Amino acid sequence: MSEADILAILARLIAHDTTSRNSNLDLVAEVEAMLAVNGVSSRRVPSEDGTKASLIATIGPAHVPGIVLSAHVDTVPVDGQAWTGDPFTLRRHGERVLGRGVTDMKGFAAVCLAAVPEMLAKPLSRPLHICLSYDEEVGCLATPALIEALLQDVARPLACIVGEPTGMGVVIGHKGKRALDIVVEGTPGHSSLAPRFVNAVEYAARLGSAVQLLARRLEREGTRDALYDVPHSTAHVGSLHGGSALNMVPERATLALEVRVIAADDARALLREIEDLAMDVLLPEMQAVAPGARIKITSTIDYPPLDTPEDSDIVGLAKRLAGRNSVSKVAYGTEGGRYSAAAIPTVVVGPGSIADAHQPDESIAIAELVSSRAFISRLIADCR
Numbered sequence: 001m002s003e004a005d006i007l008a009i010l011a012r013l014i015a016h017d018t019t020s021r022n023s024n025l026d027l028v029a030e031v032e033a034m035l036a037v038n039g040v041s042s043r044r045v046p047s048e049d050g051t052k053a054s055l056i057a058t059i060g061p062a063h064v065p066g067i068v069l070s071a072h073v074d075t076v077p078v079d080g081q082a083w084t085g086d087p088f089t090l091r092r093h094g095e096r097v098l099g100r101g102v103t104d105m106k107g108f109a110a111v112c113l114a115a116v117p118e119m120l121a122k123p124l125s126r127p128l129h130i131c132l133s134y135d136e137e138v139g140c141l142a143t144p145a146l147i148e149a150l151l152q153d154v155a156r157p158l159a160c161i162v163g164e165p166t167g168m169g170v171v172i173g174h175k176g177k178r179a180l181d182i183v184v185e186g187t188p189g190h191s192s193l194a195p196r197f198v199n200a201v202e203y204a205a206r207l208g209s210a211v212q213l214l215a216r217r218l219e220r221e222g223t224r225d226a227l228y229d230v231p232h233s234t235a236h237v238g239s240l241h242g243g244s245a246l247n248m249v250p251e252r253a254t255l256a257l258e259v260r261v262i263a264a265d266d267a268r269a270l271l272r273e274i275e276d277l278a279m280d281v282l283l284p285e286m287q288a289v290a291p292g293a294r295i296k297i298t299s300t301i302d303y304p305p306l307d308t309p310e311d312s313d314i315v316g317l318a319k320r321l322a323g324r325n326s327v328s329k330v331a332y333g334t335e336g337g338r339y340s341a342a343a344i345p346t347v348v349v350g351p352g353s354i355a356d357a358h359q360p361d362e363s364i365a366i367a368e369l370v371s372s373r374a375f376i377s378r379l380i381a382d383c384r
């Protein structure tokens, strides 16, 4: 169980700039080659446009229900961040290594790949599926197709472990998220004649206030889940743009809004209140003045919450392997919600701290990688 092996693989993964907007095929080819050296074949699940792919590698008997090890290999951009060195060259600073994605989450991918020889050393009675995805950072977009491909090829997995950074704590839940972009199209005109035109900014503002009222209602009377820092679902407007001059009725406004829900709440139902206000109340008002006025609503992010029962087998196994007695829930989203929605019980247990993710000079303690590797060793022993 060599730290050098993990770092060597991590360096190779970091060297590819797999910011979500880029192709990840070079990285995928490199991982395929690493697996092939060990005699392990893998399956690509390409994106629709063919510029990216997820990768699935099964070690052990595919017809037996096994365990998924899930990592995404896309990263957030480094644009505008003050890095003290090349983000795509792994650098060691004392007991930590730096590079884009070391924490989120090429570190865990490297740990899993470094463990492949150990997985192969003696036959497994239960298989391990290494599942690497893309486009996680832009809404966990690739995971549904990845899961579908996996389920075509192998017996339905018993469980999934997502290696997002939890400091190796056992996380059983996170909120779901749904986000909308709304474009309000009114009609332009001189403000001295304001009633004859449709003021897009004012209608967008009414949608924004409705989001605030929804947020207050959730805070006041929403269902509670005490394992979260903010123990209820939330709603929020992230941006509102429109208008250019005081004496012009603005013809266009845009807003971006989100809800983040605990498992007891339904993100679609909550946002339907906003959509209904837009389409059934505001739009008729706007069109009474200008028939060409419009409101366009686009869903931009939509991933489900994760809420794995504390008494489920995978939680017991993860606690045992991680040597933890307690579980927690986290504020950030993961692909775990997707696996859970596909009826694969899921926990999040991975190396590093989420506080280091997405930061300039993103870094991870080498000890965290080593402890994640030890976790995988114990999992391998459990699958013998």
Ligand SMILES: [Zn+2]
Pocket (backbone or CB within 6 Å): 072, 104, 105, 136, 164
């Ligand atoms: Zn991540």
